[in-house]
Amino acid sequence: MMRDSSTTDRILAVDLDGSLIRGDMIYECLWSAMALDWKAPFIAARSLSRGIPALKRRLAELGPVDVTTLPYDPEVIARIEAWRAEGGRTALVTASDQMLADQVADHLGLFDEVHGTTPDRNLKGEAKAALMAERFGDHFTYIGDSTADLACWKVSGAAITVGATAKFRAQVDGINADVTHISPPEAPVWPILKAMRPHQWLKNLLVFMPIIADHSFSALTFFQGLLAFIAFGLVASAGYLLNDLLDLGPDRAHARKRFRPLASGRLPVPLGTAMVPVLLIAGHLVALTLGWAFVGVIALYFCITMSYSLFLKRKPIIDICVLAGLYTIRIIGGGVATGIDLSIWILAFSIFLFFSLAAVKRLAELVHMRDSGRVAAAGRGYSVEDLPLTMQMATASGFVSVLVLALYLNAPDIQARYSAPVLLWGVCALLLYWVSKAVLVASRGEMHDDPLVYAVTNRTSLICILIMAALGAGAMLL
Incomplete structure (x- = not known):
């Protein structure tokens, strides 16, 4: 979909894992929990019987993460700040637990609304796309980094990829006509x-x-x-x-x-x-x-x-x-x-x-x-x-x-x-x-x-x- 040049998108929706931060909150919580108690992963695994959202919440509880020191992507931060400076609204939309998403948003002070995984909803892929389509229609730009975000770009007005490979960027180009690629991946x-x-x-x-x-x-x-x-x-x-x-x-x-x-x-x-x-x-x-x-x-x-x-x-x-x-x-x-x-x-x-x-x-x-x-x-x-x-x-x-x-x-x-x-x-x-x-x-x-x-x-x-x-x-x- 092409973004209507006469109507600037008012919503910039930003993914957390791999986009806003150079990492993944579930891994951050896992290692933080293990640092406190090596038995933490086994304790958290008991929550799997109630589904992935319950596991994410349990890990967030067992492994508190200092969100002030996370490796935030400076280019993504700069784009959010520029968007807000032009009067646009911003939203943090992530598959990470809602509790962690709120902590990140409170620390940065850059988001007007925050949506994360709750105990009854895993906000990933199609579920995330459905939520944004319901709230924003197609007048939003979405910043993401993985194949799980392809569903979101199908319903977004514009796409911004972070640290994606050439093959992945080609996939995004095929489903969204207005695509911006930032932060080319550093050779690992x-x-x-x-x-x-x-x-x-x-x-x-x-x-x-x-x-x-x-x-x-x-x-x-x-x-x-x-x-x-x-x-x-x-x-x-x-x-x-x-x-x-x-x-x-x-x-x-x-x-x-x-x-x-x-x-x-x-x-x-x-x-x-x-x-x-x-x-x-x-x-x-x-x-x-x-x-x-x-x-x-x-x-x-x-x-x-x-x-x-x-x-x-x-x-x-x-x-x-x-x-x-x-x-x-x-x-x-x-x-x-x-x-x-x-x-x-x-x-x-x-x-x-x-x-x-x-x-x-x-x-x-x-x-x-x-x-x-x-x-x-x-x-x-x-x-x-x-x-x-x-x-x-x-x-x-x-x-x-x-x-x-x-x-x-x-x-x-x-x-x-x-x-x-x-x-x-x-x-x-x-x-x-x-x-x-x-x-x-x-x-x-x-x-x-x-x-x-x-x-x-x-x-x-x-x-x-x-x-x-x-x-x-x-x-x-x-």
Whole structure:
């Protein structure tokens, strides 16, 4: 239908999910509910016997969403504001629960009327089209984004699509003569890769530590280590996505984390949700090539990761212990994948060093809280009063790790493996300096959210790592 040029449409009807916001409220509620109680999805599922509308209402009740931080589409907001500036009326018409729609409308203050799903009506597709046709006739413009909106565009005076593919836009062009396409979809490749946090895969280099410590340098052990590296990477990425989905609310309230792909809406929450099982299955299939024992290690790693994301991260001290354990499991995995027996000294060194790094991570967060005037951490069990203790834990554990390394390197059987073992004492000295420097940087509020990023991007840190690697190589080769 062509819009009558002599009569400007007085109603702009706007969809919520995927149009006004870069996301889907049912997924927002699902992950918000799971962040509060991991049993929430099972509780909500009981409502399915009363239909989809009852499920949506139950999820909205179990998973309250902070509508002030949702990833609103700025171009859609601008069009609504321009429409109102010209004297037009606006309506929010959505398949999301009425309670959520009202909260969004109250926050934005841009809509004259609001229509959402109620316990007795699922306002989607044909039902939404029928409601708008009854209320507005065909003198309305509808902003939508999905195939469920095709029925609405059939009865609307004009169509505006948001973030649609070329194929989808062609469908809309075929049913509505007055179509505007905005916000061409961003290629999801980069948001997906960023959400997987490939830089965090550096942690998986720990699977090669048993090979290095045992001096088992062969093509077979390297290949086994490489497969272990990939398996841990895929499963770890699934864990990072899971953690980001559960932390959507706190991340959006964070000065830096709000730019993460899921929190910002660059990666749609439904797509992020689907990626978790895909990455998890892929990681376990790679792990299977190394035997069932390694599959068990990978499964244990993910179970601990999931437990951390669901509730352990809110337990002070325990969260630091778990993070340290996840590093150590990578070393254990490297030993299992290659069949190399692990030294208790290596495991002890790992636990103390990575406990220190995990404490540095919390220290950086507490300093940021203090500097921003906040008292308690969102989604964490810490307050700014814990800052001195956290600093002490980071320092003490880091120093103990250096002591353990020194005792390990002083053992006669270890000394016998190196042609110039004296060079290894330089590694201990540099590690002592690096740990001290990391704690100092964190206490000044200059540490990145993740100490690993600091380790591989800070100039002084990189120099220390390169010198330690050179000393280790020299101890073997000279």
